[in-house]
Amino acid sequence: MVHLYKEVQPTDHFEISLPHFLSTNERQLLTLFYQPLTGPEPISLYLTLWAEGEDLHNHSMTHYYLMNVLSMPIGKIFEARIALEAIGLLRTWRKDEEDSRRFIYELIRPLEAAAFFQDPLLSMFLFSKIGEQAYRKLRRRFTKTINKDTFKEVSRSFIDVYKPVHMNVPKDFAEMNEGRKQDYPFYFEQFDFNLLLSGLSENLIPSSSITAEVKEIIAKLAFLYHLSPLDMQKVVILALDDNMQISNDRLKKAAADYYKLTVSKDAPKMEKTFVQSEQPQTASKATKEQELQIYLETTPPLQVLKDINNGKEPLPSSVELAEDLIMKHGMPIGVVNVLLEYVMLTTDMKLPRKYVERIADHWMRKNLKTAKEAMDLARTERDQYTKWKNENDNKAQGTKRNNTGYKNQARQSKEIIPEWFYKRNKQDEAKQQPDIEKQKSTEERRKKILEALGQSDGEVN
Secondary structure, eight states, X not given: OOOGGGSSOTTXXXXXXXXXXXXXXXXXXIIIIIHXXXXXXXXXXXXXXXXXXXXXXXOOEEHXXXXXXXXXXXXXXXXXXXXXXXXXXXXXXXXXXXXXXEEEEEEOOOOXXXXXXXXXXXXXXXXXXXXXXXXHHHXXXXXXXXXXXXXXXOOOOHHHXXXXXXXXXXXXXXXXXXXXXXSSOOXXXXXXXXXXXXXXXXXXXXXXXXXXXXXXXXXXXXXXXXOOXXXXXXXHHHHBOTTSOXXXXXXXXXXXXXXXXXTOSSOOOOOOSOOOOOSOSOSSOOOHHHHHHHHHHHSOHHHHHHHHTTTOOOOHHHHHHHXXXXXXXXXXXXXHHHHHHHHHHHTTSOOOHHHHHHHHHHHHHTTOOSHHHHHHHHHHTHHHHHHHHHHHHHHHHHHHHHHHSSOOOOXXXXXXXXXXXXXXXXXXXXXXXXXXXXXXXXXXXXXXXXXXXXXXXXXXX
């Protein structure tokens, strides 16, 4: 079983970089534009980081804090993080240390509505999620269209108004500044522009019309509609206006028309390439024990303590003990959850700290990594753990006698064995079953041989 949180552990620290404070309008954009694309969990993570980032004195925190605030397992937090990265709302830096990692999460401002609708990938993604009617409603709400067809732009550029004192700016520096910063991570360089341009003559398509901005739109449209450079040659030709120029709107319309004519009348949809790998990689339905293992691997210990205690809030001492096992000792969450469940159910819903730490020390030396490993070890080492529990109970009784001055009658604690523990007995029965079946089969063959020889069972020649 491959776990997502191998990319990030609850004990890993992170800091938040918030270069600018966000506005109410941007909160609306997050809710109405980005949430349909990513789902609620990534946006919840973004809003939480946003709230924490506005604290000018914010300090380093652990991902365990996010797990408790969001009530999400570490795997879900990782998925939410990469969804924010893909959509252009978050940038992440990581620093590997000896036994842990440190992260910096930089929140990125959401695109303005006009820029969002101009982007072919994001706008089509939103269209496929919310439908045409809701999409048009959002456009009317957030964009104001002004007809500029009868107007001529007379805006002055920077160099028309200002002149630098020193003109000896390096050519490569000037060219570097000509490129437009991408609004979200999209590697349009992967598109084969050489093949595209090789089929377009200068007389047909002037090279001046293929600007950096047009190239980015071409690459995004090719990605969205799954069109090759040869297909995009036809799209570019269709997008030419009377002045032999190419606009973003004409490109998008030409690509959509070409797609409808050659591929499908239905609009393309976006799907995640990232597949959650915490589920068992089997075609059959997960067994009850597999479901329990997934639950223990992905659920915060605070929730496990609540579930064991029928939804009641656990005591602060129990929460502190669970957090110490994770934060101070670095035990995996699945292993901690198995330990909490095993001890509570075998000690009449108690969590004796010394007893828990003794088992935890044993499991740490065994280098347990998963809930399944912890469950298997608990089955095989039950007698040893029962001995440790009795020793712990005897010490507690001795301390109580010394403090009270009289001898209390030792009470037998009610021991409840976790349901998964009994798999050991089933495994033993399964091992014995083939021997029983083998004996039956041998006996049947022996009888058949005797009958073939004309003898009954027990006859002697």
